[in-house]
Amino acid sequence: MDAITGNLDxxxxxxxxxxxxxxxxxxLALTLGTVLAAMRSSPVPPLRAAGxxxxxxxxxxxxxxxxxxxxxxxxxxxxxxxxxxxxxxxVTVYHAAFFCEAVRSGINAVSAGQAEAARSIGLTxxxxxxxxxxxxxxxxxxxxxxxxDIALIKNTSIAAAFGTPELTAVGTRxxxxxxxxxxxxxxxxGLCYLAITLPAGWxxxxxxxxVAFAT
Amino acid sequence: MSxxxxxxxxxxxxxxxxxxxxxxxxxxxxxxxxxxxARLASKGAFDAELWKVLTQxxxxxxxxxxxxxxxxxxxxxxxxxxxxxxLLAVGRLSPRGWIARPVGAWVExxxxxxxxLLIVFVFLGLPQLGIDVPTRVALIIGLxxxxxxxxxxxxxxxxxxxxxxxxxxxxxxxxGRGQALRLILLPQAVxxxxxxxxxxxxxxxxxxSLGFVIGxxxxxRNGRSAVEFLGGKYSIPIYTAIAxxxxxxxxxxxxxxxxxDRSTRRRYxxxxxxxxxxxxxxxxx
Numbered sequence: 001m002d003a004i005t006g007n008l009d010x011x012x013x014x015x016x017x018x019x020x021x022x023x024x025x026x027x028l029a030l031t032l033g034t035v036l037a038a039m040r041s042s043p044v045p046p047l048r049a050a051g052x053x054x055x056x057x058x059x060x061x062x063x064x065x066x067x068x069x070x071x072x073x074x075x076x077x078x079x080x081x082x083x084x085x086x087x088x089x090x091v092t093v094y095h096a097a098f099f100c101e102a103v104r105s106g107i108n109a110v111s112a113g114q115a116e117a118a119r120s121i122g123l124t125x126x127x128x129x130x131x132x133x134x135x136x137x138x139x140x141x142x143x144x145x146x147x148x149d150i151a152l153i154k155n156t157s158i159a160a161a162f163g164t165p166e167l168t169a170v171g172t173r174x175x176x177x178x179x180x181x182x183x184x185x186x187x188x189x190g191l192c193y194l195a196i197t198l199p200a201g202w203x204x205x206x207x208x209x210x211v212a213f214a215t
Numbered sequence: 216m217s218x219x220x221x222x223x224x225x226x227x228x229x230x231x232x233x234x235x236x237x238x239x240x241x242x243x244x245x246x247x248x249x250x251x252x253a254r255l256a257s258k259g260a261f262d263a264e265l266w267k268v269l270t271q272x273x274x275x276x277x278x279x280x281x282x283x284x285x286x287x288x289x290x291x292x293x294x295x296x297x298x299x300x301x302l303l304a305v306g307r308l309s310p311r312g313w314i315a316r317p318v319g320a321w322v323e324x325x326x327x328x329x330x331x332l333l334i335v336f337v338f339l340g341l342p343q344l345g346i347d348v349p350t351r352v353a354l355i356i357g358l359x360x361x362x363x364x365x366x367x368x369x370x371x372x373x374x375x376x377x378x379x380x381x382x383x384x385x386x387x388x389x390x391g392r393g394q395a396l397r398l399i400l401l402p403q404a405v406x407x408x409x410x411x412x413x414x415x416x417x418x419x420x421x422x423x424s425l426g427f428v429i430g431x432x433x434x435x436r437n438g439r440s441a442v443e444f445l446g447g448k449y450s451i452p453i454y455t456a457i458a459x460x461x462x463x464x465x466x467x468x469x470x471x472x473x474x475x476d477r478s479t480r481r482r483y484x485x486x487x488x489x490x491x492x493x494x495x496x497x498x499x500x
Contacts, residue, residue: 041221042221042236043221043222043225043229043233043236044233044236044237044240045233045237046237046240046241046244047236047237047240047244050240050244056466057462060417060421060461060462060465060466060469061421061458061461061462062421062422062424062435062461063421063424064424064425064427064428064435065424065435065454065457065458065461068435068438068439068450068454068457069454069458072442072447072450072454073450073451073454075447076258076260076447076448076450076451077254077255077257077258077260078258107221115221115222119222119223125221125222128221129221133221150327154327154328154329154330155329156329157329157330157331157332158331158425158428160331160428161331161427161428167332168329168331168332168335171332171335172335172339175335175339176339179343180343182339182340182343183336183340183343183344186332186335186336186339186340189332190328190332190336193327193328193329193332194324194327194328197327197328198323198327201323201326201327
C-alpha cells in the first residue's frame with residue numbers, strides 16, 4: 001500500500017497526462033475523421049478514393065506500427081517534436097479512421113428523403129451535408145463515437161512505450177522500482193483506467209438504448 | 216456499398232462541377248503528397264541503396280522469423296480467446312444469477328482495461344507470485360484475457376439477436392437449455408456474428424505487435440532490431456515493409472471473411488438474418 005500512497009503524485013501525473021493526451025487526440029481525431037467521412041460520401045471520385053485508401057490502410061496497420069512511423073521516421077526527415085506531441089499525432093492518425101467509419105455509418109443512416117429535400121430546396125452537396133445530414137447523423141452515432149473514444153483512451157497506453165509519462169508508463173516505472181509491490185501498483189493503475197472507461201461505457205450503453213427506441 | 220444518397224446522378228452542369236472538384240481535389244492531394252515526397256527525397260529516403268536492404272538475406276530471415284512468431288502468438292491466442300469467449304458468453308446468458316453476474320463483471324473488467332496494461336500486469340505480476348512467464352506466454356495470456364471478453368460479448372449479442380421463438384421452440388419440443396443452445400441457437404448465431412468475429416481476430420493479430428513492449432521477438436521487434444543494427448535511416452524501408460506485411464495479412468483475413476459471409480448468405484439466403492453490428496469500440500481497440 002505504501003507504494004501507492006507514497007507515489008500519489010506520480011499517479012496524478014500519469015492520470016493527467018493520459019487525460020490530456022486522450023482529450024487532445026479525441027478532438028483532433030474526430031475532426032479529421034469527420035473530414036474523411038465527408039470525403040468518402042462526396043460526389044468527387046478522387047476525394048472518395050483518397051478517403052477510402054486512408055481508412056483501409058490505417059485500419060489494417062497496428063497502432064504500434066503507426067507509433068513507429070511517427071516516433072522513428074519523422075525525426076529521420078528532421079521533424080523533431082516532443083514525445084507527447086508524437087503520441088498525439090500517432091493516436092490521432094490511427095483513430096481518425098475509426099471515427100470516420102462511425103460518422104459515415106451515421107451519414108448512411110439518415111433517411112434518403114432528408115438529403116433529397118435538402119437538394120430540392122437548392123442546397124449544394126456541402127450545404128446539405130453540413131446543415132441537414134451531419135447534424136442528424138451525429139446525434140445517431142453518439143454511442144459508437146463514445147465507444148471509439150473509449151478505445152482511444154485505452155490505446156493511449158501504447159504511448160507508454162514511446163516516452164510519454166502517462167498512466168501505464170508510471171505503472172511500469174513504479175513496478176520496476178518497487179519489486180515487492182508490483183501487483184497493488186498495477187491494480188491501482190487499472191482502477192484509474194476503469195474510472196474513465198466504465199462510466200463512459202455505461203453512458204454509451206444508455207444512450208444507445210435511448211437512440212434505439214427513439215428511431 | 217450503399218447507393219449514393221447524398222447526391223443525384225449529375226446533369227451537365229453537375230458533371231462539370233464534379234470535374235472541377237476532381238481536378239482541385241487531385242491537385243490538393245497531389246500537393247500534399249508531393250510535399251511529403253519532396254521532404255523524404257531530400258533526406259535520401261528513396262535512394263535505391265536504402266531500399267536494397269530489403270533484399271538482404273539476413274534482413275529477410277529476421278523479418279520472416281518475426282512474422283512466424285507473430286502468427287504463432289496470434290494463432291494460439293485466437294484459439295484460446297474464442298474458446299474462453301464462448302464459455303463467457305454462455306456463462307453471462309445463464310439464468311442463474313450467481314453465474315451470470317460474476318461472469319458479467321469479469322467481462323466488463325477486462326473489456327475496460329487497456330490491453331497493454333494487462334500484458335504488463337501478467338509479465339511483471341505473475342513472477343511476484345513465483346510463476347515465471349516467458350514473454351510469449353505473457354503476450355498470449357494478455358491477448359486471451361482481453362479478446363475473450365470482447366469475443367464473449369460478440370457471441371452473446373449474436374445469440375440475443377435471434378428471435379426469441381427459436382429458443383422457445385426448442386424448449387417446446389423438449390430440449391434442455393444446453394441442447395437448445397447447441398443445436399438451435401448457436402448454428403444460427405454463428406452465421407450472424409462471423410463478420411464481427413473476424414474483424415476482432417484482425418484486431419487481435421494487430422495487437423500482437425504489443426509484444427514489442429515486453430520484448431517478445433515478433434515482427435515489429437525484429438524490425439526494430441534490424442534498424443538498430445543498420446542505423447536509423449533504414450527505419451523508413453524496414454517499417455514500411457512491416458506495415459505492408461501487416462496490411463497484407465489483415466486484408467486477406469478480412470477478404471476470406473467476406474467470401475465466407477457471401478457463401479453462407481447464398482446457401483441460406485436471407486434466413487441468415489442480419490449480421491451482428493459490432494460496436495466500434497472493439498474494432499478500434
